[in-house]
Amino acid sequence: xxxxxxxxxxxxxxxxxxxxxxxxxxxxxxxxxxxxxxxxxxxxxxxxxxxxxxxxxxxxxxxxxxxxxxxxxxxxxxxxxxxxxxxxxxxxxxxxxxxxxxxxxxxxxxxxxxxxxxxxxxxxxxxxxxxxxxxxxxxxxxxxxxxxxxxxxxxxxxxxxxxxxxxxxxxxxxxxxxxxxxxxxxxxxxxxxxxxxxxxxxxxxxxxxxxxxxxxxxxxxxxxxxxxxxxxxxxxxxxxxxxxxxxxxxxxxxxxxxxxxxxxxxxxx
Numbered sequence: 158x159x160x161x162x163x164x165x166x167x168x169x170x171x172x173x174x175x176x177x178x179x180x181x182x183x184x185x186x187x188x189x190x191x192x193x194x195x196x197x198x199x200x201x202x203x204x205x206x207x208x209x210x211x212x213x214x215x216x217x218x219x220x221x222x223x224x225x226x227x228x229x230x231x232x233x234x235x236x237x238x239x240x241x242x243x244x245x246x247x248x249x250x251x252x253x254x255x256x257x258x259x260x261x262x263x264x265x266x267x268x269x270x271x272x273x274x275x276x277x278x279x280x281x282x283x284x285x286x287x288x289x290x291x292x293x294x295x296x297x298x299x300x301x302x303x304x305x306x307x308x309x310x311x312x313x314x315x316x317x318x319x320x321x322x323x324x325x326x327x328x329x330x331x332x333x334x335x336x337x338x339x340x341x342x343x344x345x346x347x348x349x350x351x352x353x354x355x356x357x358x359x360x361x362x363x364x365x366x367x368x369x370x371x372x373x374x375x376x377x378x379x380x381x382x383x384x385x386x387x388x389x390x391x392x393x394x395x396x397x398x399x400x401x402x403x404x405x406x407x408x409x410x411x412x413x414x415x416x417x418x419x420x421x422x423x424x425x426x
Contacts, residue, residue, distance in 0.1 A: 167249045168242045172212035174266060175241030179234050181270050185285075186278045201226035212238040233273065240269055251409075257307050260296065261408070264289075264358055268401040271351065275397035281347030286354050290321055293357030310408050312360025320356025324364050328352045348396050355404045363404060366411045370403035371396065 177191075183199065184191045196205040203225040209215050216235045223230060244265045252258035267289055271281050296307055297317035306313075312320065329349045356364055379394045 163254075164246060164249065168246045169212075171242035171245030171262075172238045174245070175238035175269075176210065176212045176234075178241055178266060178270050179237050182233070182237065182273045185270070185282045186274055186280060198223045198225060198228070200228040212242075237269060237273065241266060244269070257309070257311065260307060260311070263292075265405070268405060272398040272401050275347070275395040279393055279395050281351050281397050283347075283350070286347065286350040289354040290325075290350065290357050293317060293354060294321060297357075310359070312358075312362070316360035316362065317357050320359060320361040320364065321353045322356070323361050324356030325349050325353030327364070328368075348400065351397055351400055355400065359404060359407060362415075363407045363411060366407045366414060367400060367404045370406065371399035374403060375399040 180196065181191050184194075196210055197203060198205060200223060203223070209219065209224055213235050216230060219230070221230050221232065222228065245262055248258045248261050248265070252261070267285055271285055275281055294317060296311060297314035299306060311317075329346075352364070352367070355367055359367075375394060375396060378399075382394075
């Protein structure tokens with residue numbers, strides 16, 4: 158019974174944080190303040206009362222419409238809240254109430270915000286990626302002072318610093334060469350900083366898996382988008398969502414995939 162109670166609390170807290178993530182998703186691209194300004198309808202600008210701002214339930218009760226102007230409220234809002242709640246619950250079930258789980262929750266919430274913003278606005282805000290790199294490296298710093306480190310799945314200190322350097326520097330070099338030889342910008346600096354963030358949090362070992370999986374997933378989605386929905390092939394395709402999804406998958410199955418892959422090339426006994 159205690160475990161069920163904890164799971165319910167974790168789910169509710171995750172959904173509540175998801176409501177704040179929606180605020181960040183809406184306001185960061187507009188460069189608006191996200192903490193102190195009260196919630197308001199983006200259509201009529203009316204303040205949203207607390208009973209109309211209960212995660213998941215209020216959207217259902219209002220049938221996806223503003224109480225004042227009756228304009229539609231995007232399905233994005235309950236989906237982000239549900240995603241944040243399920244993410245928090247999954248990490249609790251996997252790692253328990255540990256520092257590792259808390260750190261991964263923070264990373265996962267940041268990934269949700271970055272993914273949705275990049276999908277709709279083609280940007281990855283520096284206000285998330287730059288502090289994210291610093292925090293990832295900060296987690297690796299205590300070892301140099303004899304303090305305890307976070308356990309798995311977090312990397313060793315040297316791996317984290319190399320991950321940030323190789324992730325950011327390597328992708329920047331690729332983007333620079335691509336633009337130099339094609340005359341077109343193939344990747345934004347936001348993607349470079351995001352990969353540096355991923356390297357800082359997960360170590361350099363995560364980078365090959367993340368880049369390969371993100372490229373494969375992006376190609377599949379991009380081709381499907383063009384062939385089935387008729388999307389203009391000249392329009393840019395945001396790469397950030399595929400990086401975040403692939404790196405998150407790496408946390409849980411990446412080492413096992415590496416082990417399986419390298420075993421394919423071992424000589425038969």
